[in-house]
Amino acid sequence: MGKGEFEEVSGGLRGLMKRFFGGRRMERLETKLERHRILLKLSHSLSEAGGLRHLLQLIADQTGSFLKAERAIVFLLDRKNSELWSIFGEGEAREIRFPADRGIAGSVATTGQVINATDAYKDSRFNPEIDKKTGYRTRSMLTVPMKGKGGETIGVLQVLNRVGGAFTEDDEELLLVIASQASVSVENAIFMDTRRQMFENLLKALADTIDMRDPTTAGHSKKVMEYSVAIAQAMALSENEVLVVRYAAYLHDYGKIGVKDAILLKPGKLTDEEMDEVREHVNITRRILERVDFEEELVDIPQIAALHHERLDGSGYPQGLSGEDIPIGARIIAVADVFDALTSKRHYRASMSREEALTLIEEKSGTEFDSQVVRVLCTLMEEEAVISSA
Numbered sequence: 001m002g003k004g005e006f007e008e009v010s011g012g013l014r015g016l017m018k019r020f021f022g023g024r025r026m027e028r029l030e031t032k033l034e035r036h037r038i039l040l041k042l043s044h045s046l047s048e049a050g051g052l053r054h055l056l057q058l059i060a061d062q063t064g065s066f067l068k069a070e071r072a073i074v075f076l077l078d079r080k081n082s083e084l085w086s087i088f089g090e091g092e093a094r095e096i097r098f099p100a101d102r103g104i105a106g107s108v109a110t111t112g113q114v115i116n117a118t119d120a121y122k123d124s125r126f127n128p129e130i131d132k133k134t135g136y137r138t139r140s141m142l143t144v145p146m147k148g149k150g151g152e153t154i155g156v157l158q159v160l161n162r163v164g165g166a167f168t169e170d171d172e173e174l175l176l177v178i179a180s181q182a183s184v185s186v187e188n189a190i191f192m193d194t195r196r197q198m199f200e201n202l203l204k205a206l207a208d209t210i211d212m213r214d215p216t217t218a219g220h221s222k223k224v225m226e227y228s229v230a231i232a233q234a235m236a237l238s239e240n241e242v243l244v245v246r247y248a249a250y251l252h253d254y255g256k257i258g259v260k261d262a263i264l265l266k267p268g269k270l271t272d273e274e275m276d277e278v279r280e281h282v283n284i285t286r287r288i289l290e291r292v293d294f295e296e297e298l299v300d301i302p303q304i305a306a307l308h309h310e311r312l313d314g315s316g317y318p319q320g321l322s323g324e325d326i327p328i329g330a331r332i333i334a335v336a337d338v339f340d341a342l343t344s345k346r347h348y349r350a351s352m353s354r355e356e357a358l359t360l361i362e363e364k365s366g367t368e369f370d371s372q373v374v375r376v377l378c379t380l381m382e383e384e385a386v387i388s389s390a
């Protein structure tokens, strides 16, 4: 059946149903069907959101289009600071915060009641400050509460300036249903973000314990992480690959926890045996990290971290891997590690300038180091895209 024929048949069917059910019942049926379509579309989109910020943007975009509103905003309740907050704009998104009882959003968050304001500026609860900050002019405004699993308010969902008039009772019902679906996704995203933040803090604490053993290497793990992430992003690695590089770089030297102080802090030249013991740190890093039950997309972390002393020509350790047998993440960390080591002061030598360090690294580009990684680092340094916290 062609598209035209289908429309003809479905139009005829609609006419028959209209006669059978009556005009108003048919309208209600169509409204219900439309809502199901909207919620299906919303639930599909929400399932694809990556991270809380992206999710908030997605909810706002979809809600605005479903409600025929010029704009939609999700305000989340920050109970600790008694504030409502939201993100505005894409890319360089700005965060906006205000007291949790302020404005119409604040009233809805406090009372849990829907507010449908036909003309916001005539409503005494309206707070015009956000319009001032964002350069926007609010006319009609519909605000509903967002409730968590336990029934507590977690934020509010607000639509502004309905195209072609004020928001209707049907709009109120629809926005409440959207808000309840969005709340589930928001709660899950907050949970995931908190978990990830805890995980990051734990990794940071672990990395700091290593850096603190030797005052001359203080901050090394963090700087290697910053350089590595900047290189990985400039090389357009996927978001997940960048995350793996980030964590692996943070923990690349963690195995040094198993190297004796007498060797790790020895000011003079190391004997061959002592050198072997220092080199063992990469295997210790791997063994320790393999005990961490990383989620599926992060399982490569122990491997990437443990291969940061491999060299392109096979002269590295511990496995003497060469070329593309060394994962790209490890090739990136290798360059970042050497660059930070050269530009930092060590107890056996002074620090080099960035230019001197890059010249030294470039000499080994294509032999020991991945030439693309070296090129990217040089470009980043020229653009000063990496802000070192040294």
Ligand SMILES: [Fe+2]
Pocket (backbone or CB within 6 Å): 252, 253, 281, 308, 309
């Ligand atoms: Fe190392």
